[in-house]
Amino acid sequence: MPGAATAPMVAWLDAPRPEAAPGIWRFRHVPPPPPREARRLAPVTVAGLLIPLVVGLLLWSAWRRGAVPYQSVPLIAFTPADWWYAGTTSPRDWHGEEARAVYDGVFFAVLLYAIARLGAWAELARHLLADRRPPARAGLTAGAALIALTFVWPRAFPGVGWEALPVSRPVFSLVTLIGGGYDVLTSPVLVYTVYALIGAAVLWPFARLGSWPAFVRERLRSRADTATPQPDRAVPVPLSQWPELRAAGEWRTADLLAGELAAGRMNDVDCARIRRNLERGRSDAGGLASFVDTVLRRGAAAWAHPSGHRDLPVRAAAHDLLLGQVRIGRCAAEERNPAAYRGAGLALDPSALGTSLLVVGPSGIGGTGRPTGPVVESLTLQALTGTCAVVAVGTAEAPFGPETAYDVVIRPGDPSSPYDLDPYAGLTDPDEAAALLAEGLAGDIENVDARRAATVLAQLIGPYRAAHGRFPSVPVLRELLEAGPVALTALLDRLPADGAATMRRELEARIRQAGTAADAGPLLADRLSLLDRPAFAEFFGADGGAVRPFSLKSVTHHPLRVRIELPEHGHEEASRLLVRLILAQFLTASRAATGRAHFVSLVLDDATGALTPGTVRSLQRLRPYNAGVVLGLRTLGEVPEALHGPLLGAVGCRVALSGISTWDGRGFAETWGKEWVETTEVAHHTVFADQPMTRFIHALRKKITGKAVTTDAVTTRKVERERWSASELAHSVVSTHSLPQVSAKPRPSQVLMPESATRQPTAP
Known part of the structure; x- marks a missing residue:
């Protein structure tokens, strides 16, 4: 298709995404070459090479001068006596001369073999050729073989004036002795055969070191491939041409989508959303026909998000929605990092976030921010593709982007907020609602049992619901917690006479406990008073409130984008209580919905005071439910000390930002192990x-x-x-770096070097 190759989205969709280790940014990733061990030839090896060579040269010089003791004894012992003059080693005729030449050649061959073995010549040659490419290795060994041939046949090379080594002469002397005279050398066939055998014997060690046969086969194969095209070799169809549809015979649909891409009417959100539905349609019976019908009717806008949005108003990070990855920085190329991560981009995706993410450290130091902002942006984009639902909780200054990027915006305490937060999470069972509310109200108090607090709340909200048909609002619940037996008796009288025996019994038990020393009601009322303020008068289930209640159960059924802006000035404790309540509701809702196709995530920009023993235990149970939590902390000191170990063990991804203390570094060092x-x-x-x-x-x-x-x-x-000591984490990590562990399994941590993210090409 003309122009398709230049379209930005075509290039983005067809870009290579090779398989890589967890946490590596795979978009146009180039895997590093396998690490080469730094080999160094030991000085002992060099000395062992030179010493046998010097000794061998001295011994050969002595042999040629006849200075070796008993040099001729083996020669006389193994040859006939009539070849020599009596009592001497002087030859009588040509037999003795040729026998001495053969004897010298045998000694030279044994001496050369001994020098090569003792001097480790083969090891030295392999060391020098190990890092060479096949052509260079073959060329170097060929040059060395040519030099060796000049010592075997120096007369064949003009300009060479040294004497030939005893290699060729002993062989021909042996042939002469075996043939019975010099007449055998008059046969050209025999002479050239002997020359060929000698040359092959000289070249064989060099051919083996240089891998000449393999190099020749590879060259012949590449030349044959170039000369003869292989028509049967299938050329992979790029993703921009929708090969799955073409393989199924749906050429019209594939051409339509390819045209939308080339014309710029489809962005990366559309590509990811349509490919997701294509995979779903191919796996279901009759699904492909429905897919084709929808695409032909709606084109690139098929299966658009219910909000009608097909992109975010603004992006600040680099995303690859085809894999669900968001780039958060680059790994530093240093020895502490594994070889696969050095210099590679670092990314997060739902498979990693499904193990939950903990970010510890002060944000904004040296231009470094928490990765919660890019993570939320990635999750909101994936929500537009139908693969994710996200709840982002933080103040107005949290790096969560503009409010127009969300479907539901909840601002407790702001009269202009269109939605209200349901304190009972949309539940109808009083015991479940009381357990969640107790976790938010008293989960962080060490001397108060959350189960006892839940019992007190259930004894009140259950009878109230039976009497009024709804759960009490926050002001009413506070009054009930502070009420004495007389006020609670009035509620008891309003219970229906039939079918409320259980609620009557619960309320009677509460009346007996009210005002006693073990009564947890006043403490819960004191905590609830943080939400019973004039700023929150129309929120949290207030009677006649103008805002609509929102339950976190909705995100488990629909790919929603929810932002909850917490109140700041003057309501810090109320914000912490709300965060605990939201976290408890999310953990319960995500584990209650089974068979969910989309990923559900909760992002807490500041999780101070939100973590309790109950919520930490629940974090460990999220992995099988396709859900995850992102927790941001300035320091681990904002979590009870007894929860440091369980928290670090419950999450699969951990990030230590620059500026953490040695106390925080100790926890990370123990978790990352040795x-x-x-x-x-x-x-x-x-x-x-x-x-x-x-x-x-x-x-x-x-x-x-x-x-x-x-x-x-x-x-x-x-x-x-x-891997990293507490002191190194506190003092050695520079202000523009952080240390993440992006994996569900223990693995070495990476030194992350943040970088400015570039936006991927998009189209309206």
Whole structure:
């Protein structure tokens, strides 16, 4: 299609996304080459190469001069006596001369083999050729083979004047002795065959080191592939041409979507949403026909979000909606990071967020912000594709983007808020509603049992619902908690006579407990008074309120984008109570809805005071329910100390921002665990000489250099060391870095270097 190759969305959709380790940004990711171990030839190996070579040259020189003791004894013992003059090793005829040539050749071959083995020539050659590419390796070994041939047949190379090594002459001498005379050498076939065998024997070691056969086969194969095209080799169809539809025979639908892409009428949200429905249609019987019908009718706007939005008003991070990833920075290329992560982009996706994410550290230091902003932006984009629902909780200054990017905006205490937060989470069972409300009111109080507080609340809201048909509003519930037996008796009288025996019994038990020393009602009323303020008069189920109540159960059924703006000045404690209540409601709602197709996430920009023993236990149960929680904390000190370990163990992804304290770093260091590393210790020992001359030389050397003569003792061993110590986390992480662990399984942490995100190409 003309122009398709230049369309931004076509290039985005067809970009490679290779498989990578968890947390790596896969869009146009280039996997690093496999790490090469730094090999260094030991000095002992170099000395072992030179010493046998020098000894071999001296021995060969002595052999040629006849200075080796008993040099001719084996020769005379294994040859006929009539080949030599009596009592000497002087040859009588050509037999003796040729036998001596063969004898010299055998000694040279044995000497050369011994020098090569003792000097580790093969190991040295493999060390020098290990990092070479196949053409370079073949070329170097071919050059070395050519030099070796100049020593075997120097007369064949003009300008070479040295004497030939005893390689070719001993072979021909052996052929002469076996053939019975020089007449056998008059046969050209025999002579050239011997030459070929000698050349093959000389070239064989170099061909093996240079992998000549494999190199030749590869060159012939590539030349054959270039000369003869392979028509049967299928060329992969790019994603922008919708190969799944073309394979199913739906060419018209594929051409329609490809045209929408090329014309710029489809953005990345549309691509991700339509591909998701395509996968669903291919897996269901008759689903593909329904998919084709919808696309032909609505084009790129098929299955649009109920809000009608197909993009966010503004983006601040880089997203790959085809994989659901959001880029949060780049891993530093340093040795502490695993090789696969060095220099690679770091990203988060629902599979990682499904294990929950904990971010600890002050935001805004050195231009570094928490990753909660990019995460919320990614989740809101994925909600437009129908794969996610998100609830973002924070103040108005939280980095959650404009309010127009959300379907539901709740601002408790703001009269202009169109929605209200239901304190009972839309439940109808008094015990369940009381348990959630008790978690928000008293979950952070150590000396108050949440179950006892839930019982007190259930004894009041259950009878009230039986009498009035609804749960009490916050002011009414506070009055009931503070009420004495006389006021509660009035509620008892309003209960219906039939069918309320259980509620009557509950309220009678509450009347007996009211005013006693063990009564938790006054404490709950005191906590509830934080919400019973004039600013919240029309909220939390107030009678005749103008705002509509919203229940978090809705996000488990629909891909909604919800933002809850907490009150700030003068209502900090009320905000913390609301955060605890919202977290408890979300954990219950996400685990109650089973078989949900979309991912559900809760993002708390500031989770101070929100975590209780009950909510931490519930975090561990979220993973099978396709849900996750993102928690932001300035310091772990904002969580009770008894919950530090369980919290760090309950979440699968952890991020330590620059500026955390050593106390926080200790918790991260213990959670990330230890690893085995190889350490090298060098000890310098002073050398004490015993001989007078040696002492004089050492004293003179010390006088000249100013240093005593020492010897080094090097010890290499493996030790178990923390991946990051508490001190390193607190002092070694610079202000523009953070340390995340983006995985559901323990793995080394990465040093993250934030970077400015670039927006992916989109179209209206």
